[in-house]
Amino acid sequence: MKKKIAVFSGDGIGQEIVPEAIKVLDAIGSRFGHAFACEYAQVGGAAIDSAGIPLPSDSLALAKESDAVLLGAVGGPKWEGLDYERRPERALLGLREQLGLFANLRPAKIYSALIQASTLKPEVIDGIDVLVVRELTGGIYFGKPKGIETTPTGHRGVNTEVYTTEEITRIAHVAFKSAQKRRRLVTSIDKANVLESSELWRRVVIEVHKSYPDVELRHMYVDNCAMQLVRNPKQFDVIVTTNLFGDILSDEAAMLTGSIGMLPSASIGSTVGMFEPIHGSAPDIAGKNMANPIGTIASLAMMLNYSFDLSKEAELIEQAIQITLDQGFRTKDIEGEGTTLLGTKEMGETILQNLGRL
Ligand code: NAD
Numbered sequence: 245m246k247k248k249i250a251v252f253s254g255d256g257i258g259q260e261i262v263p264e265a266i267k268v269l270d271a272i273g274s275r276f277g278h279a280f281a282c283e284y285a286q287v288g289g290a291a292i293d294s295a296g297i298p299l300p301s302d303s304l305a306l307a308k309e310s311d312a313v314l315l316g317a318v319g320g321p322k323w324e325g326l327d328y329e330r331r332p333e334r335a336l337l338g339l340r341e342q343l344g345l346f347a348n349l350r351p352a353k354i355y356s357a358l359i360q361a362s363t364l365k366p367e368v369i370d371g372i373d374v375l376v377v378r379e380l381t382g383g384i385y386f387g388k389p390k391g392i393e394t395t396p397t398g399h400r401g402v403n404t405e406v407y408t409t410e411e412i413t414r415i416a417h418v419a420f421k422s423a424q425k426r427r428r429l430v431t432s433i434d435k436a437n438v439l440e441s442s443e444l445w446r447r448v449v450i451e452v453h454k455s456y457p458d459v460e461l462r463h464m465y466v467d468n469c470a471m472q473l474v475r476n477p478k479q480f481d482v483i484v485t486t487n488l489f490g491d492i493l494s495d496e497a498a499m500l501t502g503s504i505g506m507l508p509s510a511s512i513g514s515t516v517g518m519f520e521p522i523h524g525s526a527p528d529i530a531g532k533n534m535a536n537p538i539g540t541i542a543s544l545a546m547m548l549n550y551s552f553d554l555s556k557e558a559e560l561i562e563q564a565i566q567i568t569l570d571q572g573f574r575t576k577d578i579e580g581e582g583t584t585l586l587g588t589k590e591m592g593e594t595i596l597q598n599l600g601r602l
Pocket residue numbers: 257316317318319320321333336504505506520522523524525526527528529534535536537539577
């Protein structure tokens with residue numbers, strides 16, 4: 245197989261974790277005879293420094309002409325004073341919009357070796373395996389009117405939650421199709437008791453469900469879901485929800501597993517998918533060889549699975565991660581009693597060695 249991958253390491257720890265994932269990609273390529281051609285470009289703060297904007301046109305063009313995008317993280321204190329349109333994070337919104345990435349998939353799965361790293365009781369989290377499917381290009385982050393207006397007495401801030409039938413239909417299909425490959429249960433999260441946009445959301449999800457009789461559909465209000473995720477997370481298989489609710493619930497689901505550094509994500513939609521760890525650029529540990537590269541390596545596995553249909557290769561990477569953790573190797577963020585502390589590079593190297601033995 246021949247594939248072209250746009251690699252955006254971005255800022256902060258992005259520069260340290262992405263190279264570890266690329267080593268794994270190269271190892272998979274040589275072992276299975278795939279030609280993965282990686283091309284690098286800048287986005288985020290690095291692009292602001294070199295080109296004055298967070299998403300230069302050549303970076304966007306590279307993303308569009310590639311088969312998939314691997315991204316580290318963007319942002320950092322250096323660029324926090326800039327206005328919203330010029331901030332590093334705009335690169336993410338631009339890529340999502342331009343690549344038509346309307347669905348964000350975030351699996352939250354517990355590794356048995358890391359059960360102690362969670363703040364929840366082992367019996368609550370042992371065996372959890374949740375996939376949050378978040379709508380990514382609609383809802384309150386993009387709805388109009390928006391802005392801050394001046395009023396006779398001060399100011400008025402406005403954002404608008406908007407969803408169309410088309411937007412809800414396509415994300416519902418992603419959720420039901422994902423559930424068919426898993427435990428066949430979709431829980432749709434809304435606030436249909438208060439919001440009209442949620443009322444439409446529920447109506448459309450019920451309609452789309454008619455094409456998936458093999459999948460069970462449940463509905464839950466978002467406030468209840470926030471509670472249920474910490475009370476009994478094992479009740480969930482696939483959660484499908486709006487942009488805003490998904491932003492919050494996917495972080496909550498992530499924390500069930502103990503560390504933000506472990507978790508991958510996929511953004512899919514039209515032809516080019518984008519894969520990145522769920523965490524940010526972690527300026528507090530950047531440049532110290534302390535960052536956990538597992539979320540990025542697992543994102544690479546998602547790329548192989550979702551974009552290239554290489555499920556066997558993806559499975560091998562996941563096994564290599566699992567074995568490395570079972571052997572007791574840890575980066576600082578997941579360190580525990582009786583474990584062996586490794587730096588970013590050493591963790592990448594150990595996963596690579598375990599991959600070679602499989
Ligand atoms: P963050 O995810 O960067 O860090 C939160 C905490 O988790 C920090 O203590 C950090 O050290 C730790 N952490 C994160 N990833 C880790 C890893 N791989 N290994 C070990 N520890 C890890 O969130 P933040 O501090 O709120 O944001 C920092 C910057 O990142 C901001 O500029 C923010 O806008 C940006 N950000 C970018 C993305 C993205 O690129 N997708 C996502 C979130 C935040």
